[in-house]
Amino acid sequence: RIYKRQMMCRRDIDILNVPFLAIYESLIPPEEEKLRQKQLVALLEKLVSKEWPTAKLYLYGSCANSFGVSKSDIDVCLAIEEADMDKSKIIMKLADILQSDNLQNVQALTRARVPIVKLMDPVTGISCDICINNLLAVVNTKLLRDYAHVDVRLRQLAFIIKHWAKSRGVNETYHGTLSSYAYVLMCIHYLQQRRPAILPCLQEMEATYSVTVDDIGCAYFDQVEKLSDFGRHNKEAIAQLVWGFFYYWAYCHDYANAVISVRTGSIISKREKDWTRRIGNDRHLICIEDPFETSHDLGRVVDKHSIKVLREEFERAADIMQYDPNPCIKLFEPY
Ligand code: GTP
Ligand code: MG
Incomplete structure (x- = not known):
């Protein structure tokens, strides 16, 4: 199932930046x-x-x-x-x-x-x-806000993805789909692993901010104003990134073995975290490590049924981005 589809080039991709940016702008709170x-x-x-x-x-x-x-x-x-x-x-x-x-x-x-x-x-x-x-939660809120200040494309991408997830009914933890917090971490991870990278890994850099909360050390580089040109070598714009995001979760992510980790800026293995089997209600079918509470998998709410729903939604979105002449309409169609 994984790696089955080739990401083809879509020549008109840059035209799609305009409608995606318009959606982003319309969602910004006044x-x-x-x-x-x-x-x-x-x-x-x-x-x-x-x-x-x-x-x-x-x-x-x-x-x-x-x-x-x-x-x-x-x-x-x-x-x-x-x-x-x-x-x-x-x-x-x-x-x-x-x-x-x-x-x-x-x-x-x-x-x-x-x-x-x-x-x-x-x-x-x-x-x-x-x-x-x-x-x-207050500290991870600051981490997310600091990441948003590094490159505006994170905020654009996360707004689009959250809007998509709400429209498609896959932003409901009580129904086994993912929280907004999980989706933002997925966006950060995606932009960290782009080549050239669009986001750095703040927790791997020299710590300029450090607190201990509930016995957990939370430390990272928070002088993000110094990183404002970090992503300059990567010229990808929003439409390309939305497409790539869905393609990644539809056809590239290794659901059987991989954990995405914003903390390390990379993928780590389920085996390393002992997230290979169901323990209690935690099934670990899609694994998203919390950046500070590292024993916490934001994907734990996803069950046998909802993983299927999620993956089908990622595939649907990737296919729309690939083939639909006007993807902005179909992508956000109410489910
Ligand atoms: P919306 O309310 O959908 O716009 O998004 P939100 O960013 O407020 O996200 P959400 O309501 O999912 O979560 C609120 C905050 O709770 C997050 O930003 C995190 O700081 C914190 N949080 C920490 N752990 C978890 C977790 O396991 N699940 C959720 N949902 N939130 C967590
Ligand atoms: Mg909220």
């Missing part, structure tokens, strides 16, 4: 939306500090990693030093505090895998999930 998000966070900070004066709020996920499209919900992390109190108690208390203000639909989800408070702000219309002390 400044005014960013402003309203900040307003909501300021309100939350005020409410939280009354109860916990030393607590801090951090934005993470797509509202802070620069891969957020217009009208996304926001993800907030409450950092709090209440070692003696368990997370669900903090969640209940937080929900109480927020309920008493003008916020709507405040719900405490204490039994979720990651316990959160959900709410909606009627003033800004923004929905928001608040989790407790999930600082690794």
